[in-house]
Amino acid sequence: MPELPECEANRRRVEDGALNRTITGFSEGNVTHLDLPTPSERKRLEGRQFTEARRHGKLIFAGSATGPWISVHLGMTGWLDCVDGSFEPPNWGHFVICFEGDRRLVFHNRRKLGWMKVIDDPATYLDDTGVGPDAMEMGENAFVDMLGKSRGAIKAALMDQKKIAGIGNLYSDETLYQVGISPKAKGSDLDAATLKKVHSALCDVLDTLLAANDGGPVPKDWLRHRREAGAACGLCDGTIRKATVGGRTAFYCSEHQS
DNA sequence: CTCGGTGTTCGGAC
DNA sequence: CGTCCGAACACCGA
Numbered sequence: 366m367p368e369l370p371e372c373e374a375n376r377r378r379v380e381d382g383a384l385n386r387t388i389t390g391f392s393e394g395n396v397t398h399l400d401l402p403t404p405s406e407r408k409r410l411e412g413r414q415f416t417e418a419r420r421h422g423k424l425i426f427a428g429s430a431t432g433p434w435i436s437v438h439l440g441m442t443g444w445l446d447c448v449d450g451s452f453e454p455p456n457w458g459h460f461v462i463c464f465e466g467d468r469r470l471v472f473h474n475r476r477k478l479g480w481m482k483v484i485d486d487p488a489t490y491l492d493d494t495g496v497g498p499d500a501m502e503m504g505e506n507a508f509v510d511m512l513g514k515s516r517g518a519i520k521a522a523l524m525d526q527k528k529i530a531g532i533g534n535l536y537s538d539e540t541l542y543q544v545g546i547s548p549k550a551k552g553s554d555l556d557a558a559t560l561k562k563v564h565s566a567l568c569d570v571l572d573t574l575l576a577a578n579d580g581g582p583v584p585k586d587w588l589r590h591r592r593e594a595g596a597a598c599g600l601c602d603g604t605i606r607k608a609t610v611g612g613r614t615a616f617y618c619s620e621h622q623s
Numbered sequence: 624c625t626c627g628g629t630g631t632t633c634g635g636a637c
Numbered sequence: 638c639g640t641c642c643g644a645a646c647a648c649c650g651a
Contacts, residue, residue: 518641
């Protein structure tokens with residue numbers, strides 16, 4: 366599920382379903398190799414309430430002014446859900462925070478690449494981990510500066526959570542496709558005007574996807590609908606190609622992405 | 624049966 | 638230090 370827009374949808378579910386209720390306990394299933402709060406961390410949570418849910422990049426936080434907070438990374442296949450009453454525990458890895466009134470916050474994680482930990486405060490935690498600015502908050506100047514200084518492939522820079530937080534494989538491709546830049550282009554080779562266009566395209570992609578969380582449309586000409594080698598480009602006469610960039614599979618149009 | 628994936632981390636090389 | 642590469646993590650579906 367998880368790049369910035371999907372993480373935001375998960376954050377909102379936490380906000381809508383897991384705030385202002387006292388934590389009464391925990392349950393879990395199939396949790397080998399899943400990184401979850403320790404017993405003492407769970408003890409810190411018990412009896413407390415979350416009053417706020419935040420997101421930074423792909424991280425989701427829930428907590429209160431006095432703490433503690435949970436910090437959740439969904440990995441490749443994780444999601445958060447709130448349910449009422451008893452529920453059928455899934456067979457896959459999951460961790461449940463139980464609240465008063467039979468409400469549960471369920472952290473599903475099939476592939477077990479995600480994690481949840483307990484922290485004192487999100488701001489301090491973000492400082493300590495060195496994660497970059499959230500993609501929705503990063504201004505044009507900072508964005509142009511960051512890419513202008515990065516000597517590697519622009520796709521790799523966009524996916525580097527220490528440079529800009531929240532962008533992954535799909536939406537780095539989508540942005541570069543829409544703005545007509547090769548994923549292999551080096552940021553430091555592009556002029557400021559071009560990098561501003563990349564910034565604008567990224568904002569459009571994220572805005573559209575956030576709106577799609579509320580039922581908004583995703584344009585038919587997006588790369589998203591044609592992520593396979595040999596597909597017809599939605600924007601020109603070209604053909605979609607596949608390559609490895611920044612350690613991930615990139616799809617791009619060999620014709621209009623120079 | 625094998626491969627690959629909306630993610631990250633680690634070690635090693637340059 | 639910045640960057641790149643391959644491998645690893647665990648699971649499921651094509």
